[in-house]
């Protein structure tokens with residue numbers, strides 16, 4: 001699959017003067033709940049109403065969705081409000097039922113994207129559809145697997161495609177439910193600049209107080225819109241209570257979010273060019289310096305080879321790491337960044353020495 005301007009057609013045809021908003025409850029719970037939320041969303045920026053009907057839960061015993069009856073409620077919501085409707089599909093049966101109910105947007109969840117068998121089954125069931133199909137990132141940070149999902153749908157002649165970034169599962173304790181790993185989504189945008197990308201701040205955050213900032217970050221990274229879990233009484237929601245926001249909150253959020261221009265003009269560009277030349281000079285210096293550092297590591301490698309000494313020297317390495325972290329703090333660099341950078345340099349240094357030592 002190649003990038004192609006027509007990938008954006010479905011979004012362009014919506015003719016929105018703001019980012020695309022898909023909103024609605026994590027799960028459809030009752031007919032009244034679906035209709036109540038739909039009417040609240042009617043005069044918001046939301047174009048599409050979402051609701052989970054079949055809910056993949058991490059552990060059994062939790063509410064697993066109302067099933068096909070929820071499609072009837074969504075259909076009613078569409079009829080009464082004019083909103084388009086969206087739900088998650090995870091197998092051929094779901095697809096058949098959703099297509100029969102004329103669901104406008106179908107998404108493939110993170111737990112399905114990890115499985116090429118399931119994605120293929122869904123793609124086959126959707127073959128040639130003109131519905132909009134969105135692929136959430138897989139639970140693990142694997143861009144190829146994410147794109148593989150999109151490519152399976154593309155190969156099934158499904159042209160109205162997009163992706164949803166919901167973050168990646170992690171065992172580490174972080175402030176988010178799912179680690180955003182923004183760089184993976186940036187890489188995806190670089191490969192497919194015309195493939196619409198939406199952020200799912202609800203699943204990245206896991207908590208409603210983080211939703212605004214995540215949406216702002218996504219818009220600053222040129223995302224095309226957001227899919228946000230929205231419930232009239234979030235704390236009483238049957239699933240994902242902590243991360244749902246009210247329709248009122250959503251309306252205020254879409255007013256407050258800053259939408260920046262893709263490009264500037266005139267004096268801005270002149271100033272930007274001056275600053276960018278400064279960055280270019282510094283970037284060149286960084287690479288020259290790194291090259292010099294590796295040259296010294298090579299010399300150390302030769303020395304270790306002659307004296308049959310191990311490459312990895314944990315004491316020295318810890319010393320280097322601590323010194324640079326301290327120095328980084330003085331230069332307003334985050335500890336996390338300096339650590340990642342220093343580890344990358346160390347890895348390259350080890351690789352250089354390994355090459356020298358393994359030459360006979």
Ligand SMILES: C=C(O[C@@H]1C=C(C(=O)O)C=C[C@H]1O)C(=O)O
Nearest residue numbers: 300311312313316317320346349
């Ligand atoms: C360069 C050396 O080899 C390794 C690489 C290091 C580095 O790049 O700073 C530090 C310690 C060693 O693990 C060394 O022993 O000093």
